Amino acid sequence: xxxxxxxxxxxxxxxxxxxxxxxxxxxxxxxxxxxxxxxxxxxxxxxxxxxxxxxxxxxxxxxxxxxxxxxxxxxxxxxxxxxxxxxxxxxxxxxxxxxxxxxxxxxxxxxxxxxxxx
Amino acid sequence: xxxxxxxxxxxxxxxxxxxxxxxxxxxxxxxxxxxxxxxxxxxxxxxxxxxxxxxxxxxxxxxxxxxxxxxxxxxxxxxxxxxxxxxxxxxxxxxxxxxxxxxxxxxxxxxxxxxxxx
Numbered sequence: 345x346x347x348x349x350x351x352x353x354x355x356x357x358x359x360x361x362x363x364x365x366x367x368x369x370x371x372x373x374x375x376x377x378x379x380x381x382x383x384x385x386x387x388x389x390x391x392x393x394x395x396x397x398x399x400x401x402x403x404x405x406x407x408x409x410x411x412x413x414x415x416x417x418x419x420x421x422x423x424x425x426x427x428x429x430x431x432x433x434x435x436x437x438x439x440x441x442x443x444x445x446x447x448x449x450x451x452x453x454x455x456x457x458x459x460x461x462x
Numbered sequence: 463x464x465x466x467x468x469x470x471x472x473x474x475x476x477x478x479x480x481x482x483x484x485x486x487x488x489x490x491x492x493x494x495x496x497x498x499x500x501x502x503x504x505x506x507x508x509x510x511x512x513x514x515x516x517x518x519x520x521x522x523x524x525x526x527x528x529x530x531x532x533x534x535x536x537x538x539x540x541x542x543x544x545x546x547x548x549x550x551x552x553x554x555x556x557x558x559x560x561x562x563x564x565x566x567x568x569x570x571x572x573x574x575x576x577x578x579x580x
Binding site: 377379381387388389391394396435437439450451452453454455 | 495497502503504505506507510550552554556567568569570571573574576
């Protein structure tokens with residue numbers, strides 16, 4: 345089974361509209377972290393937002409929010425008021441493993457390509 | 463603060479040649495990682511290190527070796543390059559995952575190295 349599943353290979357959104365990028369995860373650990381990264385065409389990986397497994401409130405960072413539904417094991421990224429500069433690949437990722445240190449498994453999804461239309 | 467840097471940015475090799483990719487971080491992070499990114503496959507973990515002098519295999523370690531002689535450096539070696547190793551290579555670093563995960567667990571990425579093996 346995939347650890348991180350992003351079911352939307354590509355999406356379009358109209359400028360100034362909101363868009364939701366889906367991410368589901370699979371883990372049996374109690375302690376884990378979920379991340380979203382943006383990769384523009386220039387290639388760098390840009391950290392956007394983080395959600396810890398013990399956080400009860402959804403994370404927000406400016407126009408980005410993470411819709412965390414622990415029971416459903418989903419961590420969807422919501423981008424409000426889309427801008428042309430939001431056109432990029434978006435990756436969901438998870439870190440899991442014993443919090444005491446040692447082995448740390450990091451898994452990335454296959455990404456969603458978002459294109460913002462003027 | 464340079465963050466995570468990678469050397470070189472681009473390289474073209476012939477099949478059978480060897481090379482070393484250098485990753486350096488100045489954030490005093492314990493953990494360092496090497497990923498490869500191929501179209502449609504997201505990022506896959508090659509090797510990682512949880513501290514100076516320790517390394518471990520990730521998801522796709524075959525054909526690569528690593529060394530972590532200094533805390534701030536993580537080297538990725540290709541002893542005999544193959545066309546299948548044509549990819550974009552990313553280095554990342556992070557703090558250990560906390561008992562209660564926090565945003566400080568974020569991985570910070572280098573700019574990437576684009577490697578072509580002919």
